[in-house]
Amino acid sequence: MATVKVKGFSVVRDVFGASVVEVEVGSPETVKGTLAALLEKYGEPLRKVLVEPDTGEVTPLLLVLNGEAISSTLDVDRPVKTGDELTLIFPIGGG
Secondary structure, eight states, rough: EEEEEEEEOOOHHHHTTSSSSEEEEEESHHHHHHHHHHHHHHHHHHHHHHTTTTSSSSOOOEEETTTEEEETTTTTTBBBOOEEEEEEEOOOOOO
């Protein structure tokens, strides 16, 4: 089991109620496993933000793992370990 520090911005931070939280990630110890652990911990409020209702897939967003920008669709199988830091940056539209 890995303990991952997760930073959230914008609507993600609002769901967390803090800018940084820690989550225990069981098997698989991956970015995808981290997102699953977050969804389990924060439930429907986070699901509404992170999951496309039509597909059940994670909404495209900017992920940063230990300072490296990664794809929320292509890099979810990246391994994580205790002490890693994952940042979730949800795109904000405007006009």
